[in-house]
Amino acid sequence: DKAETKGGLVVKTDDGRFEMKIGGRIQFDGYLATDDDDLGSPGLISTTGFRRARLTMEGKAYGWSYKFENDFTGAAAGGGFREMWIGTKVFDQNLRIGQAKPYRGMEELTSSNEIDFMERPFATASGVFTGNQFAQGLFLDGGGANWTYGISAYSLRNEDAAATEGVGGAARVTFAPILSDETVLHLGLSASSDHPSDNGTGAVTRTASGRQFGRIAGATAIATTPEERTAFGLELAGKAGPIYGQAEYVMADYKNEATEDEDVDTWYVQASYMLTGESKPYDAKKAVFKSPKPNGAMGAWELKARYDVMEGSEGTGPAAEEISYWIVGANWFVNPNVRFMFEYLQGNVSPFAGADVEASVFQVRTQFGF
């Protein structure tokens, strides 16, 4: 059998029927608060921290496969589980049993090693789907040359939380009418419905999370804990050579039997330009964009910007009616394993009553994927 390394490890049989990979990722962040006057003490904290430190084992045997991924920054008792599943092919479709990401929007399904910004936008578990990035159940996907589908039915169980009878389902379809190495146009559609347990476990809350920005907007979650969340998402993305753009819109309805229902809308648009001429690859099987591999010895340089906003319809006092931020920044892809991300983020929180809160932060990520 053959052993290979590019920083991680792959051992496979010559016929490819058996395989084991060991890899991981280290993401180390530094934060410098540039304006936190509007926030009470302690405000934003200029500090460092590991955003992710994961061990990932993957293998194949007799037509079945597994993925065993633990993030050591996670809480104990399974709180570090990320993808943790057993899979096989059924009628040439991919079936996975265990813990994985429900098929929601494009950015949610992009690996944290490949996302273009340090944090995902509000159209993901960093916003409207807080706490539900991973779920446990059945995950089926497939597709053709320029289209994909994914369907998932799951428990809202978090491995380190109490067992819950909360359940949900999510599905996504995508289509790429233009699909070449240099030019891509991507369209996507997703829908999900999540039902927490009557006893309150498996909650479907939504807040503005994502490390430093979570601190800007932390205490201002848009709505109360609902009995049901229904969400629809639209995706529009594409690239033309070194230019890339991506946008999503999610319309979520949180049903509160005791009070008014709440509609939460969120959308973002992000774009980048590769100074060194690379073109962002499109993964047609997962229907997401990936990171460019550098052309030259000095690595690849990318300029980028994002605007992201989440709006609620019901609420009072300091709860946020609108949370938004914009980011400008740059990425340096040193080699296929190492990257640096530099970002300046300016955020704004508008409560239903009271004055707006503004804050800004400069942040840097150092990352090694293996």
Place this chain on the structure above:
Amino acid sequence: DKAETKGGLVVKTDDGRFEMKIGGRIQFDGYLATDDDDLGSPGLISTTGFRRARLTMEGKAYGWSYKFENDFTGAAAGGGFREMWIGTKVFDQNLRIGQAKPYRGMEELTSSNEIDFMERPFATASGVFTGNQFAQGLFLDGGGANWTYGISAYSLRNEDAAATEGVGGAARVTFAPILSDETVLHLGLSASSDHPSDNGTGAVTRTASGRQFGRIAGATAIATTPEERTAFGLELAGKAGPIYGQAEYVMADYKNEATEDEDVDTWYVQASYMLTGESKPYDAKKAVFKSPKPNGAMGAWELKARYDVMEGSEGTGPAAEEISYWIVGANWFVNPNVRFMFEYLQGNVSPFAGADVEASVFQVRTQFGF
């Protein structure tokens, strides 16, 4: 040196003197409560969860060996440690120093990858030995072609619990008067004595545990925390071609200086029939049964049943005088790595005073060992 994979990884030198293995196991369960009317809220929870998610590293160097096994479903600070030891040969016997299983009954010593049912019976740490499946100290074993012995002396320390001066000892002998590939008759005998610390650490409690059934019988532990536990166990097991049967009886005495001593008796009998004709292998070195490897492309199918009961002699009110359950089910061994287990469990708890409690659950396990 040679690298091999069957889903996990083995690297060894040609002379076999040095070796490293990396493996693991994923066990993902689903539970569906079919009757929990007798139980108060929340009753049985129909949910999912990872029963085990382990990384196992094993190695050999210069005549010494180690096993480093962590279950990521475990609590932090060492609470995920399973087997974690340093070993060598002494006069051709196996000596291990560190954390391992005391030599108690047959089912306790069967790997969780090889057990025939989703949970072990009450004759193990799922019942009379709750909290003491693993202990820290010295473990010595050996034997001949058809007999084995094991002796262990240990601290009752759990790595994630407070340090304790509680200590214990356990020993087991087995004999297989009939031992061929097709037919096995196994007899076993074990004894153990455990002494918690005076300050209450290193407790030797016993409850009906094992996930969903633990919820059926959870609040009805048979006895109070004792000063000493002495237990004797008998094993009778065997197979004839596709038929397999196994039974154990454990008689435990819990010495309570303040109150009455309590006798707890438990026994179980389990049997199975391989529809596809395989015969369960017997591991003559460990004196336990293992899982069959499938003969055909459709995998191996096994029908199975168990009855298990635990009885206490002292107690009052809602504490259980008798806890019992039966299981009928089937196992599908898809290939040497992957299996599914399907079980219907019906349990009954008889308190010293008050009405019996009955409940039932349907449960499924998906498992990948690598």
Place this chain on the structure above:
Amino acid sequence: DKAETKGGLVVKTDDGRFEMKIGGRIQFDGYLATDDDDLGSPGLISTTGFRRARLTMEGKAYGWSYKFENDFTGAAAGGGFREMWIGTKVFDQNLRIGQAKPYRGMEELTSSNEIDFMERPFATASGVFTGNQFAQGLFLDGGGANWTYGISAYSLRNEDAAATEGVGGAARVTFAPILSDETVLHLGLSASSDHPSDNGTGAVTRTASGRQFGRIAGATAIATTPEERTAFGLELAGKAGPIYGQAEYVMADYKNEATEDEDVDTWYVQASYMLTGESKPYDAKKAVFKSPKPNGAMGAWELKARYDVMEGSEGTGPAAEEISYWIVGANWFVNPNVRFMFEYLQGNVSPFAGADVEASVFQVRTQFGF
């Protein structure tokens, strides 16, 4: 690519540009209290426990490298992180970004696999630098044939503790005027300055820690939580054939604005003699001593002794004015992977007011490094 094992695993490309190593360490301790009459209940606890159980992954790719080390005895949420960094060469110097040890004294920078005694002395994070063994930031080192330097600037963040704005810096230089295989004379100098955050996070306390001895002196930390710690350290070490000696002196000033500043002085001296004739190797790149590799089939045997003392200048009542202990013991290096350490420790705590406290313990470590 080539796969090799000596109990752990190394896979590398023939040109050495890509590499992955998987290793770990198991350190299992037993403690027997031989005198704890002066201590209140529970006093010293005669028990067992895993001192370290680490998985270590290291790799190289495209001129960059990483180290991913987690101790499974650590708390969750990153509390098990040890060295966790991304590195490269800058003008032929070593630069690391992430979590590593600040460049303080010699014993602190010696790997826990290579230290000559079971616990480090008070001149490390086991004493004056408690809680700050690892820090997050930038680490630069280099040197020549017989000298080294190291400079670090860091956040006082502990990954499992609250984010802090506390920061610090530490630097060390060493020189070995005599440096041959048989004879070494080592001189070292270090300085560090640590500033906790105003909000109290990132504290720079100092206590007598190190497992069992921590229990002897546990409640008698020398000073209160300060606003700043400045420390200077001196190192003198050497060997001549089988004889080895090492001493450090650290003078630390804890600035308390509310109260008096406190000076804490600590020094230790340790020495050993290899009965089997080996000579302790000196790692000239890290400027620390390592463990001998055994010459013969019976392994290497070492006799050893240490005296260690820490003194405070301010305090009242039961707070310790002086904490000291001595150790005599032996090490058995069975092979390059396995060792046993045997130690008898007698400790003394002298409070500012009240009677001295004496206690002693016998302790054993079993260790496998792979």
